[in-house]
Amino acid sequence: MSPEQEPLVAIRGAVLAYRGHCVLRGVDCRIEAGETLALLGPNGAGKSSLMRLVAGRLPPGSGTVRIAGADPFREREARRAIGWVPQEIALYPRLTVAENLSVFAQLSGIGRSERKAAVATALELADLGEVARRPVGHLSGGYQRRANIAASLMARPRLVLLDEPTQGVDLHARAAIHAVLARLRAQGAAILIATHDFAEAERLADRVAILADGRLVHEGRLAILLERIRAEVPEHEVALASPADPAAEAALRRAGFVPVDTGLTWRASHRAGLDGTALLGTLRTEGVPVAEIRIRTPGLEAIYREALDRAEPDRPVQLRRTGNET
Incomplete structure (x- = not known):
């Protein structure tokens, strides 16, 4: 495959172990520029570990992870192409939203002369203008999560990683976060989103990847998977x-x-x-x-259940239908 044909994210044979326990077992996955991939799987399946590999926070024990052909663990420029949105709110609660974004712009290497414009762009993208001057700690959970996303966008990343971005927020906040992600995709960013919310994945994703016990057990274009299962x-x-x-x-x-x-x-x-x-x-x-x-x-939930049943036919499947449940 020529460099022009390489996907933005290419994971090949990724293996990862913690303290002798294998958490990823030969995962192969890709994400094209401008594409949204939903990562599904039960707790402990390896979703967060896979996202840490893609973010360059960890190296694989074997196999490779490449972002635009570069190793994100070893190459700073590869990491600069990534916006990481953790499940926890990683902001300064006493600073305003705009002040937080300015700090993250500085941490991203954006010069003083360009910082104000970068903050304004992120505020607009995440639709945070009305709360820009309010301390983050005084905001609702939905606004905090949108500010969390905005902070990851200061360097205009080509790839955005989101771990349960709508967990614990109400329907209005979820819709607002989805609108932010839609604008990101329209601008050409690739998105990797780990979620337990099947409706969210159906709304956002071009493709889905299902992990179980560290293995990729099912993967494909969502429209094709849904068309196939709905014909039954x-x-x-x-x-x-x-x-x-x-x-x-x-x-x-x-x-x-x-x-x-x-x-x-x-x-x-x-x-x-x-x-x-x-x-x-x-x-x-x-x-x-x-x-x-x-x-x-039948929808994505049925595809998920069948994939897990094939992977572990004797294991009872525990499902979560919305991001608000624990």
Whole structure:
């Protein structure tokens, strides 16, 4: 592959271990310029470790990580092309938003004469003008997260890494953060976003990569993956009027359902062409307190479950449907 054809981010055979425990096992992944990749996986799958490799915070034990052909761990210029947005708010709470951005501009090597314009650009991009003069510690969580993103953009990075950028914020703040990311993408930045929120990934991503136990178990263009799964039989979802007792739970599992959320909702773990009316009657006969049967168009969550089931068929899959849940 010629340099012109190389992706902006190229990860090949990346292996990483902590204290004898392997957390990444031969990961191959790429991100093109202007593309958004959503990184999915259960807790402990290796998402944050992979992002640290891409950010140049850690070197792989074996394999390679390249940003525009350069090693981000060893080459400062490669790291300058990266904007890192950690899950924690990495700002000075007593400084205003504008003062924080000025500090991060200085840390990014932006000269005094250019700093004011760089801060103004970041404030506009993140739509923070109305709170620019307010201390970060006095802002809502949503504004703090947007300021956190803005701080990572001072050097105009070609690649932005975000670890759970909307965790713990309300719907309005989430929409505002998504708008910031859309503007970044429109300007040609590549985005790598680690998230547990399937709706967020569906809204933002061009491609998805699913990690399990340090391995990349599924990867592809989101539109193609969704088209393929939606051509199959729709999903069935059972809503319960009350929690299932052990006998009802056993009946649901025999029918191919697994619990989600609080346990009052059970979803088919496979799409077997079940008839909704017949299913309702069968489950009620077996003592399941069914309130209703829902027919759902399968989405990214179904792709995720199937990928994890193939990777670890005996492991119960724990899902989180929104970024607000813990």
